[in-house]
Amino acid sequence: MSKTGLIIRREYLTRVRKKSFIILTLLTPVFMAAMFVIPVLVMTSKGQETKRIAVVEQQGHFFKGKIHSTKYLKFDYLENVRLDSLKKHFDELGYYAILYISPKVGYIPSAVQLISHKQPSIEVVTYISETLKKEIERQKLLAYNIKDLDKILKSVETDIRLKTIIINAAGEEKETSTGIAMALAYISGLLIYMLTFMFGAMVMRGVIEEKTNRIVEVLISSVKPFQLMMGKIIGIALVGLTQFVLWIALTLVLVTATTGVVMHKSKGNSPIQVPASLFSDKADQTLQTPNPANTKVLGQEELSQAERMLNALKAVNWGLIIGAFILFFLGGYLLYASLFAAVGAAVDNETDTQQFMLPITIPLILALFIAMGTFQNPESQLAFWGSLIPFTSPVVMMARLPFGVPAWQLIVSIVLLFITFIGTAWVAAKIYRTGILMYGKKPTWKEMWKWIRFRNY
Amino acid sequence: MILFHADNIVKNFSNHRALDHVTIKVPENSIYGLLGPNGAGKTTLIRIINQITAPDEGTLTYLNRPMTREDIFTIGYLPEERGLYKKMKVGEQALYLAQLKGLSRHDALKQLKHWFEKFGIGSWWNKKVEELSKGMQQKVQFIVTVIHEPKLMIFDEPFTGFDPINTQQLKKEILSLREKGATIIFSTHDMGSVEELCDHITLINESRTLLEGPIGEVRERYSENEYELRFDGDVNLLTATLNSRFQILEHKKENKDSVVRIRMTNNGSPNDALHALLEAGKIISFNKITPRMNDIFIKVVSEYREKNNKTVTAEAENNK
Numbered sequence: 001m002s003k004t005g006l007i008i009r010r011e012y013l014t015r016v017r018k019k020s021f022i023i024l025t026l027l028t029p030v031f032m033a034a035m036f037v038i039p040v041l042v043m044t045s046k047g048q049e050t051k052r053i054a055v056v057e058q059q060g061h062f063f064k065g066k067i068h069s070t071k072y073l074k075f076d077y078l079e080n081v082r083l084d085s086l087k088k089h090f091d092e093l094g095y096y097a098i099l100y101i102s103p104k105v106g107y108i109p110s111a112v113q114l115i116s117h118k119q120p121s122i123e124v125v126t127y128i129s130e131t132l133k134k135e136i137e138r139q140k141l142l143a144y145n146i147k148d149l150d151k152i153l154k155s156v157e158t159d160i161r162l163k164t165i166i167i168n169a170a171g172e173e174k175e176t177s178t179g180i181a182m183a184l185a186y187i188s189g190l191l192i193y194m195l196t197f198m199f200g201a202m203v204m205r206g207v208i209e210e211k212t213n214r215i216v217e218v219l220i221s222s223v224k225p226f227q228l229m230m231g232k233i234i235g236i237a238l239v240g241l242t243q244f245v246l247w248i249a250l251t252l253v254l255v256t257a258t259t260g261v262v263m264h265k266s267k268g269n270s271p272i273q274v275p276a277s278l279f280s281d282k283a284d285q286t287l288q289t290p291n292p293a294n295t296k297v298l299g300q301e302e303l304s305q306a307e308r309m310l311n312a313l314k315a316v317n318w319g320l321i322i323g324a325f326i327l328f329f330l331g332g333y334l335l336y337a338s339l340f341a342a343v344g345a346a347v348d349n350e351t352d353t354q355q356f357m358l359p360i361t362i363p364l365i366l367a368l369f370i371a372m373g374t375f376q377n378p379e380s381q382l383a384f385w386g387s388l389i390p391f392t393s394p395v396v397m398m399a400r401l402p403f404g405v406p407a408w409q410l411i412v413s414i415v416l417l418f419i420t421f422i423g424t425a426w427v428a429a430k431i432y433r434t435g436i437l438m439y440g441k442k443p444t445w446k447e448m449w450k451w452i453r454f455r456n457y
Numbered sequence: 458m459i460l461f462h463a464d465n466i467v468k469n470f471s472n473h474r475a476l477d478h479v480t481i482k483v484p485e486n487s488i489y490g491l492l493g494p495n496g497a498g499k500t501t502l503i504r505i506i507n508q509i510t511a512p513d514e515g516t517l518t519y520l521n522r523p524m525t526r527e528d529i530f531t532i533g534y535l536p537e538e539r540g541l542y543k544k545m546k547v548g549e550q551a552l553y554l555a556q557l558k559g560l561s562r563h564d565a566l567k568q569l570k571h572w573f574e575k576f577g578i579g580s581w582w583n584k585k586v587e588e589l590s591k592g593m594q595q596k597v598q599f600i601v602t603v604i605h606e607p608k609l610m611i612f613d614e615p616f617t618g619f620d621p622i623n624t625q626q627l628k629k630e631i632l633s634l635r636e637k638g639a640t641i642i643f644s645t646h647d648m649g650s651v652e653e654l655c656d657h658i659t660l661i662n663e664s665r666t667l668l669e670g671p672i673g674e675v676r677e678r679y680s681e682n683e684y685e686l687r688f689d690g691d692v693n694l695l696t697a698t699l700n701s702r703f704q705i706l707e708h709k710k711e712n713k714d715s716v717v718r719i720r721m722t723n724n725g726s727p728n729d730a731l732h733a734l735l736e737a738g739k740i741i742s743f744n745k746i747t748p749r750m751n752d753i754f755i756k757v758v759s760e761y762r763e764k765n766n767k768t769v770t771a772e773a774e775n776n777k
Contacts, residue, residue, distance in 0.1 A: 003557060006553065006556050006557055007557075010553050014542075014544070014545060028557070209542075212539065212540075213540035213542065213543065214536070214538040214540035215539075215540040215541055216538055217509070217534075217536040217538060217539070218534070218536060218539065218540075218554065218598070218601070218602075219554075219557065220507075221507045221508075221509065221529055221534040221536075222510050222529070222530070222557040222558050222559075223530070223557055224526075360748060399631075437504070437509065437510075439538075447471075450471070
């Protein structure tokens with residue numbers, strides 16, 4: 001085994017065997033799986049309890065039979081009750097809340113109250129106000145005495161779900177989802193940012209450890225400083241890749257296993273489609289389908305929505321995303337890790353790193369900000385340049401990628417990234433080989449500049 | 458044969474000159490002592506030999522040819538500031554460092570087993586380094602330094618941190634390494650060990666060589682022709698006879714022995730002194746006093762400093 005190989009092996013094995021590594025590798029997928037599974041669990045368990053709501057009108061019977069019950073909300077229209085006594089006894093009667101409607105509701109928006117012991121959920125509130133609003137609008141229209149109004153209203157009722165289709169040069173069409181693109185962009189951009197920081201700092205701490213241990217002098221008499229630095233950087237890169245692959249694999253296993261169990265359990269008693277509820281915000285869909293007669297139709301529509309989501313998920317070029325993620329993670333990590341290594345070599349202990357960390361953290365944080373802007377406008381000049389300039393490109397390009405990026409930009413960005421890495425590694429190596437044998441005084445920027453320009457070592 | 462020759466080495470750091478035309482010639486199969494006060498430039502010289510830094514001027518010759526980067530694999534280096542990975546296991550770490558020195562895994566294991574047994578530390582193999590005492594860590598480091606049987610070994614202050622028993626063991630090992638053909642350069646402040654071990658010495662002070670040569674010669678050079686006479690008899694009688702031809706430095710009673718230290722002058726010889734002693738009483742011992750390395754060290758360095766101070770003050774006065 002070559003010397004660099006030996007160093008890589010040690011750096012890799014000592015880290016992978018650490019308890020903290022094993023715990024982090026195992027726990028993260030549990031959290032990630034929980035992020036997927038818990039909403040599903042919540043949604044499937046919601047059907048357990050039906051809430052009964054008493055509807056009381058101050059005057060008149062404008063809303064009698066107009067507020068339709070749903071699977072989870074049952075409305076009882078009560079006549080001739082006194083609000084005061086109902087307020088005292090409604091929970092004994094089995095009601096969750098009282099909906100008290102004043103006739104002024106037509107022109108005073110706040111003339112309607114929902115009285116309950118507990119804070120009602122946003123879904124309940126939304127459903128009631130939407131229904132009331134529609135009903136009031138209908139009654140106002142009625143006042144114009146239009147013939148066949150109900151028919152007309154029915155015929156004008158529309159629902160819009162914007163289908164986004166990406167068409168490529170070959171004319172192939174793909175249905176996509178902006179939601180999925182956003183989520184992917186956000187997750188991969190943020191992940192690159194976090195991983196670069198995490199593993200870059202790991203390199204820095206490793207260098208400082210060797211320096212404070214003074215083992216570096218023993219090592220440097222057997223291997224070249226450059227081999228030592230690159231061995232460490234590559235070893236830790238492999239640690240990062242191992243962790244990343246394990247995270248993805250374990251998360252997939254956990255999600256499949258748990259959703260499998262959940263879906264099996266909820267089969268037959270819930271109309272909610274698990275994949276749909278995972279990715280759509282239509283969790284309150286059943287609440288918006290007040291007419292029981294309509295439920296079936298809408299249920300089918302929901303299914304097709306889920307199918308659309310699945311199609312959109314399938315339409316994502318996963319090979320490209322994962323491949324690009326690994327390349328940009330590696331490139332970005334290598335670039336920053338060599339700078340982190342130089343900082344580690346320049347100082348004696350971690351508390352001294354602050355001053356030199358600044359020029360490293362600023363471009364990374366800037367990259368994250370540009371990436372956030374990318375979600376609003378993936379085609380902007382800022383996003384374009386941010387995804388080409390090597391110090392920000394890993395984060396920004398990953399944020400742009402799910403929205404579609406021309407191949408040439410991708411290639412130019414990757415090539416630039418790796419060329420810059422060679423440059424930073426060269427500069428870092430110069431600081432590194434001088435720095436690791438310097439103890440005592442914290443070097444100034446001027447001194448570090450001198451180290452870079454030293455021809456001799 | 459000269460194994461290693463550093464000729465006229467100059468090394469400048471940003472604000473001072475660490476080595477100023479320093480030359481050392483290390484004969485093969487010898488122990489070469491590198492002496493000097495703190496900050497003299499010893500560690501810099503050692504780093505240059507190890508190719509950790511390059512000299513600004515001067516040449517390095519190793520085995521009669523210019524030294525190359527690859528030569529460091531035939532060198533074993535024990536730095537003054539030494540450390541190990543604290544969280545790593547002793548055996549694993551020793552194996553790693555031995556492999557970095559170019560040994561195959563198999564050979565490294567075999568050698569390590571041998572050395573661990575020799576030092577009686579076989580049971581440490583699976584311990585973490587942080588569980589060991591400093592002296593124990595030093596032993597591991599020593600083993601790792603010599604494991605690949607280097608031609609040239611460089612020990613920078615090898616005895617610091619060792620108790621007398623371990624120091625003794627280490628000295629024994631160093632001597633036996635020389636017997637097996639190794640050449641050893643070591644730097645130390647412990648003049649006792651220099652006398653015990655070294656064949657050659659170089660004394661560096663303020664980046665310049667002050668003294669160089671085989672240790673016997675050096676000590677001879679600084680010997681003041683002094684003798685110590687120890688006998689059972691009349692001191693006054695002896696001093697009276699010796700007084701004409703010798704300079705009496707000191708006479709005293711130690712228990713019931715009389716001890717007299719004399720210095721030869723031009724018209725006396727050791728035999729004359731012995732003659733006189735025969736008549737003075739029962740001879741216990743008659744020794745030539747060879748100066749201790751410690752005394753030579755102090756003398757040379759302080760003389761140099763005095764001279765330098767004078768030049769400095771003279772220069773200062775000239776500038777006025």
